[in-house]
Amino acid sequence: xxxxxxxxxxxxxxxxxxxxxxxxxxxxxxxxxxxxxxxxxxxxxxxxxxxxxxxxxxxxxxxxxxxxxxxxxxxxxxxxxxxxxxxxxxxxxxxxxxxxxxxxxxxxxxxxxxxxxxxxxxxxxxxxxxxxxxxxxxxxxxxxxxxxxxxxxxxxxxxxxxxxxxxxxxxxxxxxxxxxxxxxxxxxxxxxxxxxxxxxxxxxxxxxxxxxxxxxxxxxxxxxxxxxxxxxxxxxxxxxxxxxxxxxxxxxxxxxxxxxxxxxxxxxxxxxxxxxxxxxxxxxxxxxxxxxxxxxxxxxxxxxxxxxx
Amino acid sequence: xxxxxxxxxxxxxxxxxxxxxxxxxxxxxxxxxxxxxxxxxxxxxxxxxxxxxxxxxxxxxxxxxxxxxxxxxxxxxxxxxxxxxxxxxxxxxxxxxxxxxxxxxxxxxxxxxxxxxxxxxxxxxxxxxxxxxxxxxxxxxxxxxxxxxxxxxxxxxxxxxxxxxxxxxxxxxxxxxxxxxxxxxxxxxxxxxxxxxxxxxxxxxxxxxxxxxxxxxxxxxxxxxxxxxxxxxxxxxxxxxxxxxxxxxxxxxxxxxxxxxxxxxxxxxxxxxxxxxxxxxxxxxxxxxxxxxxxxxxxxxxxxxxxxxxxxxxxxxxxxxxxxxxxxxxxxxxxxxxxxxxxxxxxxxxxxxxxxxxxxxxxxxxxxxxxxxxxxxxxxxxxxxxxxxxxx
Numbered sequence: 183x184x185x186x187x188x189x190x191x192x193x194x195x196x197x198x199x200x201x202x203x204x205x206x207x208x209x210x211x212x213x214x215x216x217x218x219x220x221x222x223x224x225x226x227x228x229x230x231x232x233x234x235x236x237x238x239x240x241x242x243x244x245x246x247x248x249x250x251x252x253x254x255x256x257x258x259x260x261x262x263x264x265x266x267x268x269x270x271x272x273x274x275x276x277x278x279x280x281x282x283x284x285x286x287x288x289x290x291x292x293x294x295x296x297x298x299x300x301x302x303x304x305x306x307x308x309x310x311x312x313x314x315x316x317x318x319x320x321x322x323x324x325x326x327x328x329x330x331x332x333x334x335x336x337x338x339x340x341x342x343x344x345x346x347x348x349x350x351x352x353x354x355x356x357x358x359x360x361x362x363x364x365x366x367x368x369x370x371x372x373x374x375x376x377x378x379x380x381x382x383x384x385x386x387x388x389x390x391x392x393x394x395x396x397x398x399x400x401x402x403x404x405x406x407x408x409x410x411x412x413x414x415x416x417x418x419x420x421x422x423x424x425x426x427x428x429x430x431x432x433x434x435x436x437x438x439x440x441x442x443x444x445x446x447x448x449x450x451x452x453x454x455x456x457x458x459x460x461x462x463x464x465x466x467x468x469x470x471x472x473x474x475x476x477x478x479x480x481x482x483x484x485x486x487x488x489x490x491x
Numbered sequence: 492x493x494x495x496x497x498x499x500x501x502x503x504x505x506x507x508x509x510x511x512x513x514x515x516x517x518x519x520x521x522x523x524x525x526x527x528x529x530x531x532x533x534x535x536x537x538x539x540x541x542x543x544x545x546x547x548x549x550x551x552x553x554x555x556x557x558x559x560x561x562x563x564x565x566x567x568x569x570x571x572x573x574x575x576x577x578x579x580x581x582x583x584x585x586x587x588x589x590x591x592x593x594x595x596x597x598x599x600x601x602x603x604x605x606x607x608x609x610x611x612x613x614x615x616x617x618x619x620x621x622x623x624x625x626x627x628x629x630x631x632x633x634x635x636x637x638x639x640x641x642x643x644x645x646x647x648x649x650x651x652x653x654x655x656x657x658x659x660x661x662x663x664x665x666x667x668x669x670x671x672x673x674x675x676x677x678x679x680x681x682x683x684x685x686x687x688x689x690x691x692x693x694x695x696x697x698x699x700x701x702x703x704x705x706x707x708x709x710x711x712x713x714x715x716x717x718x719x720x721x722x723x724x725x726x727x728x729x730x731x732x733x734x735x736x737x738x739x740x741x742x743x744x745x746x747x748x749x750x751x752x753x754x755x756x757x758x759x760x761x762x763x764x765x766x767x768x769x770x771x772x773x774x775x776x777x778x779x780x781x782x783x784x785x786x787x788x789x790x791x792x793x794x795x796x797x798x799x800x801x802x803x804x805x806x807x808x809x810x811x812x813x814x815x816x817x818x819x820x821x822x823x824x825x826x827x828x829x830x831x832x833x834x835x836x837x838x839x840x841x842x843x844x845x846x847x848x849x850x851x852x853x854x855x856x857x858x859x860x861x862x863x864x865x866x867x868x869x870x871x872x873x874x875x876x877x878x879x880x881x882x883x
Contacts, residue, residue: 190724190753198718310546310583312741335752338720408717409745412547414587418715453721460722461685461711 190333191454192447197338197407199446200345204400205423206430206438207352208270208393214369214433215389217286218278221293224420225300226269226394230262230401231411232304235313237261244316255406259344262398270394271387279383297420304413312412315405341403348399349439352392356435361388369433418464422449425471431484440482445470526629526833530604532825535574538563538817539600539609539630541593541617542810546583547714547739550768551613554807555635559610561795562814573825575818578603582612585739587715590620597621601628607835608632608820610813614738615639615688618652626651631836633817635810638662638764639691643860653839653861655812655851656783657869659688662763663695665869666734666781669883670696671703673871674759676731678706682722684714684737692736692763714739719746723753730755736763740771747774764869767806772874780879783809784870786852787881811850816842 205227212220237258242248249257277296281289317337356362367375368385376382404419405411422445430441445467452466453459459466474481540559543552559577567574580596593612600606601624608631612618615637625632626648633653640658642648670676679700683693693709700707708730712722714737723746726733733750737743743766750756751774761779762771772778785792785808795811796803820838824830844855846865853865871883 186728187724191721194718194720194724197720310586311549312547314741314744333754337752404717407720409748410717410741414715415717417587450721450724454725458711460682460716460725461713463721464713 187454191450193334193338195447195450196443197341197446198449199426199443200342201400201404201419201442202423202426202445203349203439203442204345204396204403205419206426206442207349207435208397209424209427210430210433210435210438211365211389211393213427214435215365215372215386216278216282216289218289219293219424220273220278220393221290221420221424222273222277222296222300223393223397224416224418224423225297225304226266226273226416227397227401227404227419227423228304228411228413228416229269229300230266230398231405231415232308232313232401233265233398234258234262234402234405235315235411238315238317255340258402259399262402263395264398266398266401267391267395270390270397273394274387274390279386297416301413301416308413310413312410315409315411317406317409337407341407344399344403348396352396353435355392361385365389422467425467428471429474429481431481434481434483437481437483444482525601525627526836527831528604528629529829529831530607531829532573532821533605534572535576536607536821536825537578537603537605538575538814538821539603539606539611539632540577540579540814541582541596541600541609541611541621541632542579542613543584544579544581546581546592547585547741548613548765550740550770551636551765551806552582552584554804555611555613555810556807557799557804558635558795558807558811559814561798562811562818566818573822575821577610578606582614582617584612584614584617585714590614590617593617593621594624597624597628601625601630606630607824607830607832608817608839610635610810610817613637614686615642615691616686616738618642618648619687622648622651629832629836631820631832631839633813633839635808635813636764636806637688639688640695641691643862649860650836650840651861653816653842653857655809655816655855655863656764657866658862659692659695661867662781662869663692663736664699665871666692666736666761666763667696667699667703669779669871670700670732670734670761671705673883674732676705676759678727678730679732679734680708680710680726680730681734681736682710682712684735684739684742685711686714686738688738688765689736689763693734696734696736712742714742716742717745719749720753723750723755726750726755726758728755728758730758732759732761734761736765738765740766740768743771744774747771747778751775764806767872767879769878772879773877774874776874776876778874779882780872780874781869782806782872782879783851784866784868785809785850789850789852791850808850812844812855815844815849816855819844 208223241254247254277292278289364380364385426441426445427438430437448470449463449467453463542555563575582593582596613636618637631651635655638659640660681693681697683689697707743762759777764782767780767782785805820835823838824834842855846854849855856864858864870881872879873882
């Protein structure tokens with residue numbers, strides 16, 4: 183057994199999985215409350231990556247920043263998360279709220295339309311060329327050798343720790359805060375929650391804000407680890423985030439986190455161990471989705487629900 | 492109900508068959524009429540230009556466009572009775588939508604009767620995508636960068652396509668020879684990006700290395716991929732060289748940076764002409780590349796550098812040659828004041844530009860396939876940490 187390869191693949195998988203988990207959380211939270219698959223979510227992640235890039239260059243750029251590296255990174259995250267949060271609220275307000283009482287297919291189509299709108303708006307505004315985060319000088323291309331040929335880098339460590347921190351904060355928020363309680367009530371029964379005096383519109387807006395902010399953070403992490411961002415990067419990432427949400431149990435927050443990590447690790451191990459793994463990594467990931475749906479349709483942490491006819 | 496649906500299906504299939512039969516005949520007829528349509532040359536002639544001005548491969552497109560415009564400005568200064576202008580179509584090579592933009596550009600040029608030939612496209616996959624459109628319109632084209640060998644040898648573009656760069660059969664052989672004889676590597680990892688240009692080069696290099704007893708591992712990535720960490724984890728640490736004949740410089744740069752992150756920055760990296768760019772050279776001083784054998788000391792290149800802030804943009808130099816070839820063909824065909832696309836194609840085939848007037852250092856003459864009959868080698872370049880310098 184090549185332990186060095188296994189460790190490298192695990193680190194790579196956890197890094198990727200952290201990004202997918204953050205994206206999947208947005209899908210799960212929105213589905214839990216509205217029973218809506220927000221297919222524009224991957225493109226919110228793309229917008230977050232661009233907001234982080236603009237914040238970086240507004241603060242002097244990677245080679246000559248106006249502040250210390252840590253401060254610049256913090257501000258990049260804040261800019262991306264706030265910007266994407268506001269974008270998420272705007273999308274909900276204008277593209278989904280008017281269709282709340284329409285047949286389920288209508289908001290789904292609207293979500294696809296928003297996705298295409300965001301991709302092409304990014305193409306128009308940012309152009310088709312790749313943008314480079316180029317933050318290796320800012321945060322250093324330090325690679326830590328933790329054993330005999332076991333390496334991980336600063337951007338990877340930052341990504342995994344940040345994702346864990348954000349997921350932990352979300353879990354505590356949903357479990358302990360008033361708004362979190364309201365979100366859980368609304369996801370359980372929207373009508374009853376409304377009758378109990380909960381401002382359902384406000385709760386839904388907050389859900390979109392939080393989910394989109396997490397996607398924005400994931401976008402910045404992507405730029406830090408992999409360097410390049412472009413207008414179409416949200417498409418496949420969004421699909422994989424959706425896969426993670428379904429795998430974990432759509433509507434379940436812990437399920438989204440675990441699902442994201444599983445998808446990231448599966449992609450990494452498939453690349454490393456399966457034949458033509460790098461070429462067909464997407465094939466293996468989506469085959470996993472099909473397998474899970476066939477064996478356990480409600481996902482790993484989801485519950486089978488009996489619906490009245 | 493079932494019978495009527497069946498009848499409708501049969502009728503639809505029959506209609507489709509009739510339309511297909513009809514349009515194939517029409518295609519041949521329209522190609523013939525487009526080729527022979529007589530156009531008044533006029534004082535200002537329009538040359539088509541297709542290149543990736545924006546998109547993931549914009550770095551090469553901008554260089555090619557700069558060299559093409561440089562030729563146009565020089566031509567217009569030295570010619571009083573005729574001027575040329577470019578109709579530029581952005582192909583966005585490497586865009587996730589594939590060659591859709593290239594096809595749109597080809598259709599736009601085909602639809603402009605004043606365009607009698609064009610320079611470009613840049614990518615081998617783009618040429619495969621636009622061949623039918625350009626041929627149907629009777630347009631010949633001269634590419635300054637598409638190197639896939641079979642483009643000119645498979646017989647589908649004979650008489651239409653010409654190129655001012657040697658094919659990959661030469662580039663791949665040059666790269667493999669350098670690895671074997673100069674670098675003396677014994678363990679090589681080859682990764683292609685699944686596009687026709689890349690797989691062709693990778694196949695050539697792989698077969699040459701294996702024949703010389705070098706241990707070769709082959710893998711592939713998608714052009715849309717940004718995370719190479721798992722793939723890099725597979726590359727054994729005792730690998731001596733990783734060969735990435737990719738089309739998109741940003742991907743090559745990302746790969747090199749992720750290699751460093753994974754603690755494998757000391758492994759030599761070699762790209763192909765698609766990655767010939769200062770940003771790829773900046774990845775590190777153990778980075779190599781192959782590119783067209785332009786002579787940095789040539790007077791044309793020195794003058795270009797002077798007018799472009801000291802930048803040679805060597806990748807784009809063969810596009811200067813391509814524009815020169817097309818302009819010469821226009822001059823020949825337009826001698827009597829009118830020309831057809833067929834006449835310009837004939838003039839392209841019979842191009843004879845001497846070496847002293849050619850930016851690539853060899854005379855510009857084509858063999859019957861459309862390849863240069865005078866260019867037989869590629870150059871090898873090594874990075875000094877910021878730019879590529881010739882080493883072989």
